[in-house]
Amino acid sequence: VADVTCNLTEYELRAVDAPLNVADGHARQPLTASQQEIVDRFPDLFEEATTRSLEEVEYIAHDTFFRALGQRSAPYARGQVLTSYASSVSMDVVARCLAERGAVVGLIHPTFDNIPDLLRARGVQLVPVSESALRSGELPGSLGIGDAVFVTVPNNPTGGILDADDLRRLAEACRSRQMLLALDTSFRGFDCRVQYDFYELLDACGCDYVVIEDTGKLWPFLELKLGFIACSDSLKRPLAKAHSDVLLSASPFVMRVVTELARDAVAGGFDEMRQLIARNRAIIDASMADVGCRQPFPDSRVSVTLVGVPGRNASVVSASLAERGVHVLRCEPFFWDQRRIGEQYVRVALARESSAIEQVADELREVCAESLHLRDAEVVR
Numbered sequence: 001v002a003d004v005t006c007n008l009t010e011y012e013l014r015a016v017d018a019p020l021n022v023a024d025g026h027a028r029q030p031l032t033a034s035q036q037e038i039v040d041r042f043p044d045l046f047e048e049a050t051t052r053s054l055e056e057v058e059y060i061a062h063d064t065f066f067r068a069l070g071q072r073s074a075p076y077a078r079g080q081v082l083t084s085y086a087s088s089v090s091m092d093v094v095a096r097c098l099a100e101r102g103a104v105v106g107l108i109h110p111t112f113d114n115i116p117d118l119l120r121a122r123g124v125q126l127v128p129v130s131e132s133a134l135r136s137g138e139l140p141g142s143l144g145i146g147d148a149v150f151v152t153v154p155n156n157p158t159g160g161i162l163d164a165d166d167l168r169r170l171a172e173a174c175r176s177r178q179m180l181l182a183l184d185t186s187f188r189g190f191d192c193r194v195q196y197d198f199y200e201l202l203d204a205c206g207c208d209y210v211v212i213e214d215t216g217k218l219w220p221f222l223e224l225k226l227g228f229i230a231c232s233d234s235l236k237r238p239l240a241k242a243h244s245d246v247l248l249s250a251s252p253f254v255m256r257v258v259t260e261l262a263r264d265a266v267a268g269g270f271d272e273m274r275q276l277i278a279r280n281r282a283i284i285d286a287s288m289a290d291v292g293c294r295q296p297f298p299d300s301r302v303s304v305t306l307v308g309v310p311g312r313n314a315s316v317v318s319a320s321l322a323e324r325g326v327h328v329l330r331c332e333p334f335f336w337d338q339r340r341i342g343e344q345y346v347r348v349a350l351a352r353e354s355s356a357i358e359q360v361a362d363e364l365r366e367v368c369a370e371s372l373h374l375r376d377a378e379v380v381r
């Protein structure tokens with residue numbers, strides 16, 4: 001496959017079995033002691049998933065997961081949360097509904113490329129909206145009644161967020177223009193600044209909304225994960241219909257596992273995870289600072305970080321690193337409307353053992369130093 005046609009997942013797949021794979025943003029750090037205890041209890045969890053009703057198992061999973069992330073007002077008790085195998089499945093269901101409404105979607109730029117890809121595959125027309133425009137509630141003039149705005153918050157790969165004032169402004173702008181607000185909060189667990197109660201705010205504002213929530217980025221559980229679609233009352237019926245076209249139900253066993261992981265997260269697991277990510281981010285930042293490269297998005301708390309290498313583009317840097325056995329992700333596809341902007345960055349996944357991140361940081365430092373040296377030599381010439 002020619003490089004230019006690759007999506008991010010194809011790049012990630014090339015690295016999936018490499019010893020130093022920091023390409024995909026899935027959690028791949030070792031299990032904590034209490035997560036290992038959950039694995040040890042799998043036979044019991046399986047048994048419980050078999051004997052209890054699906055309704056009960058699913059309700060408890062929703063209640064535990066949403067509360068763990070500060071989302072007490074999530075509408076699971078009102079039947080407005082749908083569970084699927086993964087957030088991409090949730091995304092596809094949402095994309096179908098947006099296509100059926102004939103909505104044009106103002107989509108955050110940059111963001112993970114399977115969001116624009118799934119929307120386009122369903123025939124949805126997209127308009128890029130920058131993170132700063134979304135924060136100030138400035139929506140493109142071309143969007144109007146029945147259209148939608150889609151925001152990834154925190155964003156992948158920048159870590160950009162909306163605080164409560166930003167979200168209120170955006171929700172009010174959507175309500176006043178009779179537009180739908182769609183959010184993907186897959187990385188919420190990494191950033192306490194977006195664990196205020198979104199649903200309380202959105203319901204109080206009265207806008208139509210749909211939120212894709214995700215357990216998949218948080219725990220190193222070999223893709224045992226769930227995606228959720230939470231929505232305002234107005235969207236309950238069309239989303240339930242589209243969801244039922246795809247699946248009967250996600251696995252109740254995975255729901256039991258997610259429940260236990262969410263309980264463990266509240267009992268210290270999230271703190272431990274955020275400390276690991278902060279430590280790993282500091283390791284990469286320090287190595288880049290050694291060669292005079294500044295972190296381009298210093299406020300990010302998500303489990304990936306962008307590295308900008310002056311004078312070299314992402315494909316060259318990622319190829320040099322791959323020759324050294326380090327697999328990072330080049331970033332052009334995140335910039336789904338203006339790929340060239342992404343040429344200046346590679347993305348490093350941080351949900352890994354710190355010893356692996358130390359090795360990545362050493363190689364990155366050398367490749368950056370070489371690049372800077374080459375650039376300076378070119379300037380002198």
Ligand SMILES: Cc1ncc(COP(=O)(O)O)c(C=O)c1O
Pocket residue numbers: 025086087088089112114152156184186187216225
């Ligand atoms: C913001 C965001 N949403 C959704 C997904 C899709 O997740 P999954 O592959 O678990 O369905 C990703 C994948 O990285 C993502 O970054």
